[in-house]
Amino acid sequence: MRRHRVVITGLGVVSSIGIGVRAFCEALRTGKSGITEITSFDTRGFPFRRGGEIRGFDPQHWIRRLDPTSIGKTSQLAIAASRLALDDARIDPADAEGSRCGVSVGTTDGETLLIERFNEDWVRHGLDGFRGRYMAEAPAGRISVNVARDLGLEGEVNTFATACAAGNYAIGHAYDLVSTGEAPFMLCGGADSLSRKTFAGFFRLNAVAPLVCQPFDRNRQGLLTGEGAGMLLLERRECALLRRARVYAEILGYGLSCDGVHMTSPDRDSIVTAMQRAIHQAGLRPADVSYVCAHGTGTRLNDLTEAAAIHQVFAGSPPPVSSVKSMIGHTMGAASAIAASACALAIYEGFLPPTINSVEPDPECALDCVPNRARDAEVNVAQNNAFAFGGNNAILMLGREEWAARRL
Amino acid sequence: MGGPSALSPPRRVAVTGCGVVSPIGIGREEFARAFLEGKAGLRPVAGDYSPPLPCARAGQVVDFDATRWLGKKGTRFLDRSTTLAVTAAGLALKDGGLAVEEANSPRVGVVLGTAMGSLKSISDFGRETLLYERPFLVNPMLFPNTVLNSAAGQVAIWLKLRGVNTTVSNGQLSGLTAVSYAGRAIALEYADAILAGGVEELSAQLVWGAHHAGNREFLESAREEDVYPGEGASILLLEELQAARDRARPVIAELLGCESGFYGRTRGGGVTAQAQGLAAWLNRLMRARDVAPEEVGALSASCGPEAADSVESLAMDIVFGDRRPARLDVKSLIGECYSAAGAFQCTALLAYLGRPGCAQRYGLVTSAGKDGAVACALFKRGD
Numbered sequence: 001m002r003r004h005r006v007v008i009t010g011l012g013v014v015s016s017i018g019i020g021v022r023a024f025c026e027a028l029r030t031g032k033s034g035i036t037e038i039t040s041f042d043t044r045g046f047p048f049r050r051g052g053e054i055r056g057f058d059p060q061h062w063i064r065r066l067d068p069t070s071i072g073k074t075s076q077l078a079i080a081a082s083r084l085a086l087d088d089a090r091i092d093p094a095d096a097e098g099s100r101c102g103v104s105v106g107t108t109d110g111e112t113l114l115i116e117r118f119n120e121d122w123v124r125h126g127l128d129g130f131r132g133r134y135m136a137e138a139p140a141g142r143i144s145v146n147v148a149r150d151l152g153l154e155g156e157v158n159t160f161a162t163a164c165a166a167g168n169y170a171i172g173h174a175y176d177l178v179s180t181g182e183a184p185f186m187l188c189g190g191a192d193s194l195s196r197k198t199f200a201g202f203f204r205l206n207a208v209a210p211l212v213c214q215p216f217d218r219n220r221q222g223l224l225t226g227e228g229a230g231m232l233l234l235e236r237r238e239c240a241l242l243r244r245a246r247v248y249a250e251i252l253g254y255g256l257s258c259d260g261v262h263m264t265s266p267d268r269d270s271i272v273t274a275m276q277r278a279i280h281q282a283g284l285r286p287a288d289v290s291y292v293c294a295h296g297t298g299t300r301l302n303d304l305t306e307a308a309a310i311h312q313v314f315a316g317s318p319p320p321v322s323s324v325k326s327m328i329g330h331t332m333g334a335a336s337a338i339a340a341s342a343c344a345l346a347i348y349e350g351f352l353p354p355t356i357n358s359v360e361p362d363p364e365c366a367l368d369c370v371p372n373r374a375r376d377a378e379v380n381v382a383q384n385n386a387f388a389f390g391g392n393n394a395i396l397m398l399g400r401e402e403w404a405a406r407r408l
Numbered sequence: 409m410g411g412p413s414a415l416s417p418p419r420r421v422a423v424t425g426c427g428v429v430s431p432i433g434i435g436r437e438e439f440a441r442a443f444l445e446g447k448a449g450l451r452p453v454a455g456d457y458s459p460p461l462p463c464a465r466a467g468q469v470v471d472f473d474a475t476r477w478l479g480k481k482g483t484r485f486l487d488r489s490t491t492l493a494v495t496a497a498g499l500a501l502k503d504g505g506l507a508v509e510e511a512n513s514p515r516v517g518v519v520l521g522t523a524m525g526s527l528k529s530i531s532d533f534g535r536e537t538l539l540y541e542r543p544f545l546v547n548p549m550l551f552p553n554t555v556l557n558s559a560a561g562q563v564a565i566w567l568k569l570r571g572v573n574t575t576v577s578n579g580q581l582s583g584l585t586a587v588s589y590a591g592r593a594i595a596l597e598y599a600d601a602i603l604a605g606g607v608e609e610l611s612a613q614l615v616w617g618a619h620h621a622g623n624r625e626f627l628e629s630a631r632e633e634d635v636y637p638g639e640g641a642s643i644l645l646l647e648e649l650q651a652a653r654d655r656a657r658p659v660i661a662e663l664l665g666c667e668s669g670f671y672g673r674t675r676g677g678g679v680t681a682q683a684q685g686l687a688a689w690l691n692r693l694m695r696a697r698d699v700a701p702e703e704v705g706a707l708s709a710s711c712g713p714e715a716a717d718s719v720e721s722l723a724m725d726i727v728f729g730d731r732r733p734a735r736l737d738v739k740s741l742i743g744e745c746y747s748a749a750g751a752f753q754c755t756a757l758l759a760y761l762g763r764p765g766c767a768q769r770y771g772l773v774t775s776a777g778k779d780g781a782v783a784c785a786l787f788k789r790g791d
Contacts (some may be wrong), residue, residue, distance in 0.1 A: 045543045119534040128459040132620025139523045140577040143777045154675040161556035161577040197534040201546045201551035258573030260564040263552035390561025
């Protein structure tokens with residue numbers, strides 16, 4: 001089947017290191033940290049209390065048609081990022097309204113704060129002893145639906161619940177719909193809110209770091225949970241050229257695989273399969289890849305497994321590999337969408353985002369993790385890695401549009 | 409493995425197996441018989457709930473013993489949605505006679521729809537963090553059950569499926585959009601075979617959560633005054649059509665296409681717009697495949713028949729006028745199975761098209777959410 005070429009023309013990021021693509025890009029270039037003491041839930045009783053929390057986010061500013069208090073926080077973040085992406089693509093919201101623009105959002109925990117409220121009410125009053133109208137907003141699918149409602153869109157609406165790889169799944173799906181001609185353009189990405197449940201769960205797995213996230217460092221102590229939303233506007237290349245839109249990057253393809261071995265431990269072979277699929281589907285060779293935006297959680301096991309898989313795929317000479325999670329923590333379903341935005345910026349602006357908090361690179365990983373400082377570089381092809389509970393691996397390939405055009 | 413080439417025609421998608429665990433039977437044949445007989449699966453709620461569930465009856469899978477289907481080993485920490493899904497997925501593979509081995513495993517996948525995951529697992533785990541003085545002393549073995557893709561991940565582990573593994577979460581549309589996603593994944597050569605469907609687990613948390621929500625956004629087609637929640641899993645084995653023929657498997661049906669759209673931007677009073685949207689997609693689906701309305705034998709709907717002014721009824725009026733096909737209502741037999749509903753509607757349609765003497769070869773499945781989303785699929789009975 002012949003496919004249309006698909007490009008990214010708008011980026012919307014709501015993150016702990018900046019809201020809006022300009023602030024986010026500046027933060028990536030300067031290696032800013034978004035890690036602070038968590039205030040959005042009660043951390044009493046936990047020995048560690050740090051995370052990537054968004055400060056100064058005012059939902060009233062972004063949400064136009066819906067009542068912000070009537071929807072969950074994850075929806076709020078996704079709507080804000082969507083409006084930012086649309087604005088960044090210089091598309092008038094009035095033109096988007098009523099259009100067949102679709103929405104595709106990935107999430108790990110959905111509207112987790114509403115479910116935590118339900119749990120609190122349940123503990124205090126019993127399942128029948130409270131008014132819980134808010135549960136109408138608890139299903140994860142509300143996130144995409146609320147984006148479509150607030151922006152007035154009429155395309156296909158999909159929420160992907162593939163845990164920490166969900167952002168790449170959602171972008172991959174949007175790429176499929178635009179490239180096959182099923183959708184004229186798509187808003188796609190991921191969103192998640194900081195949650196006590198997720199914090200407790202990772203803590204119990206001994207996966208949470210006390211202070212900082214240090215991917216690929218010899219002394220890394222684990223991940224930090226975070227929150228945020230990243231939304232991208234995808235459209236056909238010819239449409240973008242016709243309306244003289246700024247093209248950040250082209251989506252070249254993606255690859256999925258499943259470990260089928262263990263729910264929480266990553267599997268090297270399966271990750272290799274996903275990378276090879278993505279590279280193959282994009283019509284590339286491993287040597288074409290200029291930069292890998294790592295899953296890079298900062299846990300011992302993830303980083304070792306990921307590094308081993310990268311060495312295997314790139315036959316011992318991998319390109320630079322850095323982790324945005326060092327700056328914003330693990331934003332769960334948003335992680336690979338925010339990372340995809342970082343890849344698009346790396347390609348468009350010509351730099352490699354750094355892995356901050358790097359003290360002593362782990363020789364066992366043996367990667368150039370772009371330690372501490374962003375680096376100017378020509379990035380023709382960026383590979384965005386995402387792995388998840390359930391053994392879900394999703395790898396997205398992005399390319400510089402002029403480079404990809406020359407290739408044909 | 410190969411990427412989609414510019415020259416090859418789109419691949420066609422066949423249904424070669426069904427796996428069902430439902431209130432009216434386990435396995436494709438038992439379910440089909442019960443459905444065609446109109447066997448009632450709604451019964452007084454079994455089990456002790458404190459407080460009692462806010463519904464008199466429910467479609468429970470009362471006699472489901474996970475260890476009977478999966479064995480005792482390795483099931484201790486699995487929740488009910490997972491065991492329902494793994495059982496149904498295993499039945500679908502068996503029904504389709506597809507052997508998964510080292511060689512084809514990377515090309516066989518799983519796509520499940522779930523609106524909330526196992527709300528019981530998620531809220532039980534969250535509740536523990538509130539009850540313990542040291543909130544992190546939760547059971548780490550239960551943490552994986554709290555992610556929404558837990559059931560799909562476990563199906564992959566149990567059946568050794570290493571291909572595309574995706575969980576979609578689209579409320580009422582979850583089951584049908586899972587089938588749609590899987591069909592596209594096969595057409596685009598991302599996988600050769602996929603187990604696709606939905607699972608729902610009845611729990612006090614889900615039923616009360618829906619009750620608090622006013623049954624408006626989830627468990628949505630149930631009316632407030634008589635909510636009959638249901639549970640179960642319905643999973644189809646989808647395969648590339650030629651591959652199914654090559655291994656001489658009977659093709660139950662061909663999935664000819666799926667569409668979906670969203671008509672919820674205006675709050676309330678959106679039923680007409682939603683019905684018109686659904687009707688337009690149904691017409692487009694049939695036209696794309698040269699199927700005339702009178703060739704359609706049945707439409708398997710997501711709403712109960714009582715809602716005469718429902719989105720689906722209006723859409724049927726627009727598309728078929730007074731020459732309506734049979735309207736299948738599996739929900740009145742098994743209850744509102746929410747995440748699994750669309751997948752049960754597919755299985756019910758295939759049972760209807762496959763019954764002896766069914767004149768028409770085509771059938772439709774529709775899902776309409778209270779949120780304004782619609783999805784539909786067109787099937788053609790196999791030879």
